[in-house]
Amino acid sequence: MVDFQSVLDAIKETTDKAKDRGQIADYIPELANVDMHKFGIHLLDLEQHNFSAGNSNERFSIQSISKVYTLSMAMGLIGEKLWERVDVEPSGDPFNHLSLLELEKGIPRNPLINPGAIVVADILVSLLDHPKEDFLAFVRNIAGDNMIDYDEKIAASEKLTGFHNYAAANLLKSYNNLENDVETVLDFYFHQCSLTMSCAELANTFYMFINNGKCRKNNTFLTKGQVKRINALMLTCGFYDEAGEFAFEVGLPGKSGVGGGIVALLPNKFCVAAWSPGLNDKGNSKLGMLALEKLTTETELSIF
Numbered sequence: 141m142v143d144f145q146s147v148l149d150a151i152k153e154t155t156d157k158a159k160d161r162g163q164i165a166d167y168i169p170e171l172a173n174v175d176m177h178k179f180g181i182h183l184l185d186l187e188q189h190n191f192s193a194g195n196s197n198e199r200f201s202i203q204s205i206s207k208v209y210t211l212s213m214a215m216g217l218i219g220e221k222l223w224e225r226v227d228v229e230p231s232g233d234p235f236n237h238l239s240l241l242e243l244e245k246g247i248p249r250n251p252l253i254n255p256g257a258i259v260v261a262d263i264l265v266s267l268l269d270h271p272k273e274d275f276l277a278f279v280r281n282i283a284g285d286n287m288i289d290y291d292e293k294i295a296a297s298e299k300l301t302g303f304h305n306y307a308a309a310n311l312l313k314s315y316n317n318l319e320n321d322v323e324t325v326l327d328f329y330f331h332q333c334s335l336t337m338s339c340a341e342l343a344n345t346f347y348m349f350i351n352n353g354k355c356r357k358n359n360t361f362l363t364k365g366q367v368k369r370i371n372a373l374m375l376t377c378g379f380y381d382e383a384g385e386f387a388f389e390v391g392l393p394g395k396s397g398v399g400g401g402i403v404a405l406l407p408n409k410f411c412v413a414a415w416s417p418g419l420n421d422k423g424n425s426k427l428g429m430l431a432l433e434k435l436t437t438e439t440e441l442s443i444f
């Protein structure tokens with residue numbers, strides 16, 4: 141059996157010594173109020189053993205990682221119909237790019253780039269009675285933890301500076317791929333991105349992606365087929381224009397967020413969340429990538 145704890149301890153030691161920790165995302169001003177030197181990692185295996193190092197219980201802004209939860213909820217509600225409004229191809233573009241959206245007449249390349257996630261948010265706003273409350277309840281339910289919450293300050297901060305997302309939502313609207321009004325959909329989207337969770341909580345909720353759609357308490361949230369599709373999307377689109385690099389270096393499906401979190405998983409084996417707030421120039425956690433590369437290299441565990 142692999143000694144995950146020693147591997148995580150060694151990873152922590154390596155990241156402690158890192159000179160270049162990347163840059164904190166400051167285009168959402170409230171995100172800049174985080175200590176650059178934080179680092180956490182938490183691994184949960186299929187048998188539900190937990191391993192961790194560093195600040196693995198400290199909550200941070202999960203940002204785009206939330207797109208995996210909204211996608212899961214929307215797939216559960218409308219199934220394959222989702223693909224009439226959003227495609228499943230990698231974009232090779234930054235997460236907030238608009239050029240392909242215009243070229244492809246309002247059908248976003250995939251649900252993990254911002255325009256795709258905004259369409260998914262629109263679907264949830266249409267289907268849920270109380271979108272923000274119902275989505276929060278969905279995440280809390282997967283986690284088995286009622287303390288997970290939105291960070292209103294972060295949601296408000298992004299609303300003030302979210303010009304790119306307003307542009308994306310308006311473009312979607314102009315192509316008739318947004319049912320609700322721009323303000324309502326973006327209010328939901330900014331809230332989903334503002335969820336704060338720790339590495340331990342993230343690994344806990346991603347357990348369903350290594351366990352055929354069943355959470356830690358054995359309740360079913362997704363079918364096996366849906367898990368296959370979401371894991372495929374995380375592998376091909378979870379890191380935007382760095383998806384190739386992540387597959388090359390780490391070799392796992394995963395999802396990043398500009399709060400510096402990354403979650404990745406090996407189906408039927410383990411899920412892992414790493415956090416370090418400094419980002420590389422593609423908007424993914426610099427030390428998070430390094431940590432996960434070390435993990436899969438040292439343990440020789442990846443999907444390849």
Ligand code: DON
Pocket residue numbers: 202203204205235236254298305333396397398399423424
């Ligand atoms: O919409 C945005 O720009 C942010 N709320 C989320 C972006 C993000 O996390 C991209 N991931 N690396």
